[in-house]
Amino acid sequence: MKVFSKKEISELEHLYKINLINSVTGIKSANLIGSISNSGIPNVSVFSSVVHFGSAPPLLGMVFRPTTVERNTYDNIKENEYYTLNAIHHSIIKDAHHTSAKYPFDVNEFEMTTLEEEYKDASYVPFVKNSPIQMLLKYVNEYKIKENGTILLLGEIQQLYINEELIQNDGFVSLTQGNVVGINGLDGYVKTELIERLPYQRPKINHQ
Ligand SMILES: Cc1cc2nc3c(=O)[nH]c(=O)nc-3n(C[C@H](O)[C@H](O)[C@H](O)COP(=O)(O)O)c2cc1C
Numbered sequence: 743m744k745v746f747s748k749k750e751i752s753e754l755e756h757l758y759k760i761n762l763i764n765s766v767t768g769i770k771s772a773n774l775i776g777s778i779s780n781s782g783i784p785n786v787s788v789f790s791s792v793v794h795f796g797s798a799p800p801l802l803g804m805v806f807r808p809t810t811v812e813r814n815t816y817d818n819i820k821e822n823e824y825y826t827l828n829a830i831h832h833s834i835i836k837d838a839h840h841t842s843a844k845y846p847f848d849v850n851e852f853e854m855t856t857l858e859e860e861y862k863d864a865s866y867v868p869f870v871k872n873s874p875i876q877m878l879l880k881y882v883n884e885y886k887i888k889e890n891g892t893i894l895l896l897g898e899i900q901q902l903y904i905n906e907e908l909i910q911n912d913g914f915v916s917l918t919q920g921n922v923v924g925i926n927g928l929d930g931y932v933k934t935e936l937i938e939r940l941p942y943q944r945p946k947i948n949h950q
Contacts, residue, residue: 745768769934772925774838774857774923775790776826776868777818779847784859784868786851788924789842794863798938800899808891814847816893822851823881824865825897829919829922862903870873873888874905914939 751759770790777785791805806816819825832837837855845851852859852868860871862878879897882913892949908920917924918936926932 743810746776753943759840761927765930767795769924769932772831772838772872772931774828774829774873774921775815776824776828776859776870777815778822778867779814780821781848783848784852785814785847785848785856786855786868786870788830789815795896800902801882801896802877802899803894803896805887806893806895809893810891812844812847814845816895817847819881819895819897822867824900825869825881826865826867826869827877827919828870829875829920830931831872831874831934832921832923832931835923839844839929839931863901865901866948869903874922876903876917877901934941 746754746762751763755860757897771792773789773791773792775787789804790879791803793803793805795801795803795940806813809816815825822945834857835931837857839855840855841851843851843854845854858884859868860876861867862869862876865878867878869878877899880895880900884893884895904915905920908916910916917934922934923931924934
């Protein structure tokens with residue numbers, strides 16, 4: 743086994759370190775966040791930090807890097823409260839990845855890719871057209887992580903749109919069926935293959 747101590751990790755070359763630390767914790771979700779500025783410029787950006795924070799109410803958290811440089815998605819959410827979350831289908835990974843490029847706020851990032859904007863139910867925030875899972879979220883709160891200046895932003899699901907074929911009888915959504923990808927590290931896109939669904943677990947009788 744290769745061993746990295748805390749000190750050795752801190753001394754690693756920057757790119758090696760971020761690749762290492764971003765890939766060791768397992769497969770993360772891959773989502774495109776759609777947002778719009780007050781001046782009406784749509785934005786789309788890839789995020790891998792979306793985390794479930796409870797189902798009642800349905801809360802999702804996402805982590806923003808420190809706002810020491812321009813962060814269009816963060817600014818747009820603060821301006822407008824509403825934003826969208828769109829699962830990444832395996833056919834769009836190159837364009838999805840390109841949305842991580844740092845364009846100035848006045849560039850519509852949809853136009854820099856083949857990704858298409860979609861406005862549902864008179865919503866003014868852009869969804870990513872043809873994404874098999876799309877959500878409209880509303881800003882709830884944010885928490886600054888004082889240790890490194892990142893921001894945990896919480897949003898509540900307002901509307902959930904799912905390709906019907908992916909929803910099983912008990913509400914389980916099959917990402918495999920939808921060809922939704924995940925991310926290994928910062929740039930390794932992976933297919934999702936369901937191995938098996940397992941039943942709810944109870945303690946074994948006489949376990950002591
Ligand atoms: C695979 C991948 C995942 C990313 N996940 C995040 C994330 O969770 N949080 C974040 O702040 N930036 C993340 N980024 C970086 C943003 O996509 C990048 O900063 C982007 O330029 C933000 O655009 P914006 O300024 O238009 O919001 C990620 C980049 C990649 C390639």
